[in-house]
Amino acid sequence: MKPSTHSTLPSGTGDDSPRQRRRPRTVDFLRLLAFTLSLGLIASSVLGQIHRTPDPVRRADLHRLAEIDRMVMVPMRDGVRLATEIYRPRNAEGPVPAIFWRTPYNFSPLPEPNLERPSALLKFGLDAIERGYAFVVQNERGKFFSEGDWEILGRPRTDGYDALTWIADQPWSSGKVATLGCSSTAEWQMGLAAMRHPAHAAAVPMGQGAGIGRMGPFHEQGNFYRGGALQLPMAVWLFGEQSTQRPTFPPDTSREDLERLATYFDLAAKMPQVDWKQALWHLPIQTLMESVGGPKGIFREFAARLPDDPAWYEGGLYHDDEPFGVPALWANSWYDLSVSPNLALYGHVRENADPEVRDHQYMVIAPSLHCNMYRLTNPLVVGERNFGDTDFAFDEMLWSFLDRFTKHEANGPEANGFEDRYARVRYFLMGDDRWKDAANWPPAGVEAMTFYLDSDGSANSAAGDGRLTADGGGGGADADRLVYDPGSPVPTHGGAFCCMGEHEPGSFDQRGVEARADVLVYTTEPFEEPLAVVGSIDVVLHVSSDAPDTDFTVKLVDVHPDGRAFNLDDTILRMRYREGFDRHVSMDPGEVYEVTLGPLATASVFGVGHRLRIEVSSSNFPRYDRNLNTGGNNYDESEWRVARNAVHHSAEHPSRIVLPVLDR
Secondary structure: OOOOOOOOOOOOOOOOOOOOOOOOOOOOHHHHHHHHHHHHOOOHHHHHHHOOOOHHHHHHHHHHHEEEEEEEEEEOOOOOEEEEEEEEEOOOOOOEEEEEEEEOOOOOOOOOOOOOOOOHHHHHHHHHHHOOOEEEEEEOOOOOOOOOOOOOOOOHHHHHHHHHHHHHOOOOEEEEEEEEEEHHHOOOHHHHHOOOOOOEEEEEEEOOHHHEOEEOOEEOOOOOEEOOEEEOHHHHHHHHHOOOOOOOOOOOOOHHHHHHHOOOOOOOOOOOOOOHHHHOOOOOHHHHHHHOOOOOOOHHHHHOOOOOOHHHHOOOOEOOOOOOOOOEEEEEEEEOOOHHHHHHHHHHHHHHOOHHHHOOEEEEEEEEEOOOOOOOOOOOEEEOEEOOOOOOOHHHHHHHHHHHHHOHHHOOOOOOOHHHHOOOEEEEEEOOOEEEEEOOOOOOOEEEEEEEEEOOOOOEOOOOOOEEEOOOOOOOOOEEEEEEOOOOOOEOOOEOOOOEOOEOOEEOEOOOHHHOOOOEEEEOOOOOOOEEEEEEEEEEEEEEEOOOOOEEEEEEEEEOOOOOEEEEEEEEEEHHHOOOOOOOOOOOOOOOEEEEEEEEEEEEEEOOOOEEEEEEEOOOEOOEOOOOOOOOOOOOOOOOOOEEEEEEOOOOOOOEEEEEEEOO
């Protein structure tokens, strides 16, 4: 293919983060140049440490090192053409393997670089070129210059498959293609991997949870639900992504014209500013998008679906009844919005894939936020918690993995020594604040330990008498009670989520939340020996309510000797779904139900003098939508009722938390 004569490269807007928004174009080239030069003077060791080489520097290096083809319109089987850019190493001798980066986000060079969050696309693109790979970037159908109508995940089983075939057939291609990306550039990779394309040599999905539909006990359906409750970060993300009304060019527009037009337009919408802290209070939830002037699209329909609606199984989501046909390096984060389903997905592939695939699954779990596993700073502060130096040479591991499965000289068993250098699982053990290796997940040596909820009847707030004990005899009162008013829900304060406007994810001191009377707090005595909790955590509650439907929430907390209480993970259960996510079963007033929430997930050491705590309530807003307690549809309702809820803990009703404790 003849290289394009115009080779402007994408800026930081073509990133992995759903929060990327169009920035105003700058006409002050000298200001940008001065900024670039000033950053270029920063010591290279610092830039390497925090992964913040500025976009203009990376772009200039790509200009120097790559042959670039812009606005290549790749045809799909139905005739729709997808806008694609190809970067090839200038000095390549013969065909090369390709890295495929497929995205719904804007990779135009026109918007101003995001100085706070440099482009992952440029980072990995330059890394690929320097290591002898071609780097192929493609917009999903219905996005920017790509033709067709947008669908979440962009038809991975057809468009993704056709794109791999096209790449493998190019004269510069060795026929081996690896998929790489985080968030929306990762979430489609599982659906493609289920197709077992012969050219799909390796996959590196990072922060891929929104591509998971049903996975074991999790019916999140692309992060729309958890425990049957709507996850409102998806609404914020869709505000900028679900537009079905957009400017387009005629389908017969030539590549030359599109190249020229791409220097004038990027077709990115400039969305209205929204105060999400206020906007997410809107009822009914189904009309949230209209209330903020958002685009027409899928949110209204998806908000009305059951968490196990058959329609979830007709799109691009990956489910636990599907095969998986490619070696993979999974990169997860403890404070990402779907770490538990991600861990369950890894287990599914390790247990169910063909042996040659099963034996080539690797996973890392960083203590970071969504898509920050390759942006680890020293020290790494996640919310308010300082984890120290967390760098683990992820880039070295990633490219060694890709070399192992894509390069001709790395085809033999252990050809480049990757298997000798890396364990199947590498995870960050919080509390000890160090990396650990394991042969599988959860690690060997984990044994169950149970703590039982107990109190003298006043577990309300951290000032109450709630406790976690090893004795399940129920020595105190039979139950604790809380009043849940949807008009005054428990506020979200940190957590494992992403992209929810001004609401910050991460680990924060929960003492302000724990001062509320509608939060039941149960805490162990201080530990005399360190307790390492590593793996999946089940919470079994015996609950009742005077409402026909309500929610119960659980948060796992590490209480430090000085009283600071840092969240580790949380979950929720909408009681109407306690018998299955494909049905709606009302509660009978006063009847006690046994329910299991979670599983939660963590790898955390509770040190000497620390205490383990769980918070139990009926809301965590706006992390999850509010249950209005009426027993009605909830998504189309604006009126609510107050629920009087109870958590029972006695010999007859042993509410408990079951912990995976690792023998260190």
